[in-house]
Amino acid sequence: MSTLSSLISGGGGALPQIALTQSQTWVPPQDGNVCIHVIGGGGAGLTNQSLQRGGGAGGYCKKNSLAVTTSGSYTVVVGVGGPRTRNGATASAGGNSTVAGTGLSATLTANGGGAANTGGTSGSGTGGTASGGDVNNTGGAGAGGSGGGAVGVYGTGDGPTPEQLRGGQSDASGGGLAMSGFGQIVGGNAGVYGYNAGAGLTTATINGGDLSGGANFNFTAGSSYAAAGNGGIGGGGGGCKSSAGVGYAIAGAGGDGLVLIQYLPS
Amino acid sequence: MSNLWIIKDADGNVTNPCIKGEESWVKANFDYVEAYVEPTAPELTAEEKARMWRDMELIATDNTPSDHSQYDAIIAYRVSLRSWPSQESFPATKPTLGS
Numbered sequence: 001m002s003t004l005s006s007l008i009s010g011g012g013g014a015l016p017q018i019a020l021t022q023s024q025t026w027v028p029p030q031d032g033n034v035c036i037h038v039i040g041g042g043g044a045g046l047t048n049q050s051l052q053r054g055g056g057a058g059g060y061c062k063k064n065s066l067a068v069t070t071s072g073s074y075t076v077v078v079g080v081g082g083p084r085t086r087n088g089a090t091a092s093a094g095g096n097s098t099v100a101g102t103g104l105s106a107t108l109t110a111n112g113g114g115a116a117n118t119g120g121t122s123g124s125g126t127g128g129t130a131s132g133g134d135v136n137n138t139g140g141a142g143a144g145g146s147g148g149g150a151v152g153v154y155g156t157g158d159g160p161t162p163e164q165l166r167g168g169q170s171d172a173s174g175g176g177l178a179m180s181g182f183g184q185i186v187g188g189n190a191g192v193y194g195y196n197a198g199a200g201l202t203t204a205t206i207n208g209g210d211l212s213g214g215a216n217f218n219f220t221a222g223s224s225y226a227a228a229g230n231g232g233i234g235g236g237g238g239g240c241k242s243s244a245g246v247g248y249a250i251a252g253a254g255g256d257g258l259v260l261i262q263y264l265p266s
Numbered sequence: 267m268s269n270l271w272i273i274k275d276a277d278g279n280v281t282n283p284c285i286k287g288e289e290s291w292v293k294a295n296f297d298y299v300e301a302y303v304e305p306t307a308p309e310l311t312a313e314e315k316a317r318m319w320r321d322m323e324l325i326a327t328d329n330t331p332s333d334h335s336q337y338d339a340i341i342a343y344r345v346s347l348r349s350w351p352s353q354e355s356f357p358a359t360k361p362t363l364g365s
Contacts, residue, residue, distance in 0.1 A: 021286070022269065022286040022288070023287030023291060024288075041284065077282070077287070078285060078286050078287070079282065079283075080285060080302075082283075082284075083304050085305060090305075092283060092284065093283045094284070095284040095285045095286075096282045097285075112282075112284075
């Protein structure tokens with residue numbers, strides 16, 4: 001069954017703007033020209049006592065304009081972000097998102113971001129690649145001691161530098177996805193570093209906004225619970241430092257992928 | 267039902283680590299599908315649970331003002347909390363305020 005998981009309004013005005021958050025066969029509800037944005041799922045971050053690494057963001061693929069009719073049909077696959085893990089458990093990569101169908105000569109593909117891992121000197125998640133569109137951008141990579149990468153709308157996605165602690169910042173940041181329209185996609189802000197020195201938590205802004213990465217979280221006092229920020233749509237999850245004595249340290253999840261279809265003015 | 271799926275090829279190699287979709291649609295569109303099971307965090311041990319409680323108690327009593335009516339008792343309580351993990355009473359018997 002074809003399901004429109006959500007219909008968002010905003011900058012698109014009366015023209016439909018359709019956010020598909022799960023895989024399905026999509027049939028255009030009306031004739032017209034559409035812009036298609038495809039975003040892969042973000043990779044998850046990693047946590048343990050010596051390694052705190054961010055996940056990579058999903059790739060970004062954009063078809064600027066495609067003529068569609070109600071007799072057309074599209075196979076839409078939506079990748080999911082890697083889930084949270086605890087205390088050194090293996091992190092997961094994000095899933096790939098694709099769109100194929102009537103009038104498309106190539107499958108629009110936005111691969112998932114890589115998961116942070118314990119390998120090598122870096123081991124942070126790599127950004128997902130993209131292909132088949134008019135725009136094909138690689139997602140931002142995560143970093144050691146930092147957050148997850150951001151989806152790159154106008155170029156390769158932003159990735160924090162090692163020990164920078166924040167998440168990757170969307171290069172299309174604004175008021176979030178709901179502000180998207182007329183061929184433009186809008187993200188939110190990066191997650192801001194969280195910190196606890198034994199007296200109160202700072203978690204309000206640690207999650208990444210749409211298309212941005214989740215932040216790192218660092219418990220320096222011997223304490224019990226630490227959780228890094230989750231990536232926004234397609235963003236990588238943050239790494240989490242679990243200093244000695246921390247009983248429950250959780251790395252950030254990657255943000256789920258998305259396919260956003262915007263009808264364009266004629 | 268989470269509707270999360272791993273997509274594989276005929277040789278069992280993962281071609282897509284995780285997608286979301288209704289079961290009927292996914293199985294109609296992919297030949298080799300496996301339900302994705304989210305990793306679950308292991309249960310905390312009794313020692314971990316006790317340490318979490320201890321840490322929260324220390325956070326809750328941090329910065330106690332010196333004119334607090336139970337200041338001396340709270341300071342003694344914090345000393346007990348800090349030494350508790352190294353004592354035989356850990357994790358079964360929690361320190362108590364005023365004891």
